[in-house]
Amino acid sequence: MNSTQPFALLSNGTSLPWADVPEWGAADFVAATADELNRGGRLCAWFGVAEGDATRLVAAVAFDGDNTLAVGRSEPFTKSYPSLTLRHAQAHLFEREVWEQHGLVPEGHPWLKPVRRQDGGHPAAGNFFQVEGGEVHEVSVGPVHAGIIEPGHFRFQCNGEEVLHLEIALGYQHRGVEEALAGGPHRATMSQMETVAGDTTIGHATAYAMTLEALAGAEAPLRAQWLRAMALELERLANHTGDLGALANDVAFLPSSSACGKLRGDFLNLTALICGNRFGRGFVRPGGCRQDLENERMAELLGKLRVALKEVDEAANWMWDANSVRVRFEMTGVVSSEQAAELGLVGVAARASGLVRDVRYDHPAGWHRFAQTPVAVWPDGDVFARARVRWLEIQRSGKFLEEQLATPPTGDIRGDAVQPASNALAVTLVEGWRGEVCHVALTDDIGKFRRYKIIDPSFHNWSGLALAMRGHAISDFPICNKSFNLSYCGFDL
């Protein structure tokens, strides 16, 4: 097939037979993918599927404006292929990952090195980009950090206080989530999905449940879809509130910091009110949800939600009023919208750089087909913008929840057991609180997972943090880092 043929189209949370995914030779496949990206696509997934000793490449592309996803694949091949990164920088980490997992060399890739060090040896081993010069010095931080934070290694190239370049080495949280999924679902699979990134339990669990449902050609009962949407927004509220508090803390603005720290817990307790667990463990299951929100419980939830929203409103507004906060947030850690688009940023980080991308709006699935929230965007790309987008989303998620909790759909919360079809490919996107959670599953002849790919929003966004630091003082790293607040475990898998 030639490169002018388009990818196969599908919508979010659906599947198609593996045989219907168009196929190209390796070089033509790269060209075809580049064509799709040239005409406005965004790379959601790029991964290998082992086929004997060879590997196929698979790409999933999102056309946000058309509410459509597109998939394509290469023929099985070995050794190398012309790098897509040279044409589209957003592929850079995907190509490194494929090289690490399957040994396929993207020829011409500008910075080919492991993503997680899966071959033994810790992630900080190996080469880092180095700046040379008499006044230049290197700062090395991590993996163990000076707080209660996940492990990661940061290598700064500095000229005095100014950061010229930051390289981030991750993989310390690598615990083999994807590898363990082969031949699944296994009995631990659901729990592993809930712990891909613990703060995104609902996001990843929903993506997994929807993926299985898509493979089975089934749909969870409407009330279960509604419950998942409620839990997803509660997860967003808790994390965004916590992030605002953490940002306030990093500029020593303690009133908002202490108030938001407590309020984050109040939102987590609302999730626990629904299912017993503050992070939503055990709530979402393929085919439905495990606990219902009875009327009395719903009234309690709504009452507590309103109190918490009012308190967040106060605490956040102190921050916006304080010049001492604004002067630290504004013009710090700037990522332009061109850079954000080129890197393929998603979620809060993308929207804070003026990019209108939100899965809930662009690729509505589940309950979001019936109820939507306006996309929150801010143009400046700085720490202030990322804080401000969170604040807008807190308000809008709050409003969404208040409206939706007033008009619940009735019915069952558990559907029939889902049985994935054989030799099918499903793609699911969920707008987690950080951004796009992408799950792609391919089944084998008996409907078991032949390949299951998970892309946490952090996979796209860590490069954004590195770029945001360029030209800024190294002392601004903490607030830049908090303004992204990316997941290590979601990246490391």
Added chain:
Amino acid sequence: MFAHETILHRLRYGCQTMAYPGGPPPPLPDRHGGALRVDGAKCAEGCNACVPVCPTQAITREPGKPVVLDLGKCIFCAACVEACPTKAITQTGDHRMAVRSREDLVLGKPGEEELRLAVALEQKLKKLFGRSLRLRQVSAGGCNACEADVNVLGTIGWDLGRFGIQFVASPRHADGLLITGAISCNMELALKKTYDAVASPKIVIAVGACAIAGGPFVGHPQVLNGASSVVPVDLFVPGCPPHPLTILDGLLRLLGRMEKP
């Protein structure tokens, strides 16, 4: 103006730190199951219903013997509670779960229906750390939920500082480690180095199912199935993640600061 508003806010809300442990603990949600209890005597002959539903293989049953549940491996999904036809496995609703030794989490034998709560450190260590404990936190191959709920203890509602417990920015400043995660192979060296850098005598606290036995990732070749594989552990706090109240209870129990059992 925020200065005015924040002062008014403080006056309106007053002290927001909970009375616990002097007063009652904060209420847990009704669906929070708490610790599990296993009445092995209730196990029906030949019944194996709970064994295959456990995601972390925490339950075993040898023929002719009652069921054995390892709360160290348990992620508290309660699938076994739902599956059990004779109510041999039940939720107690009890937030107290921390133990001093790994075996104290194994339930099922007669007299061992429930976990055996932690006793305080021996006199010498209690004297050293009882009123001032500085911990270095090492996160190593988990999901960041345990970290999040340890962080919660630092918020105004919990105010861990009032017990003299503090998280510090260097192992050289620490009296011990608080470890989360299944211990990924990629973190083994960093954990060892951090442990070695803490001056003796030192203590180690493993928080969460991962740090006790690998949690949902148990058996993966990329992890070492818990902190005990690398360092000696003095306190195990089960949960996925443990509720902040469970973690606080464990810390206070270890320091001999719980007045009631």
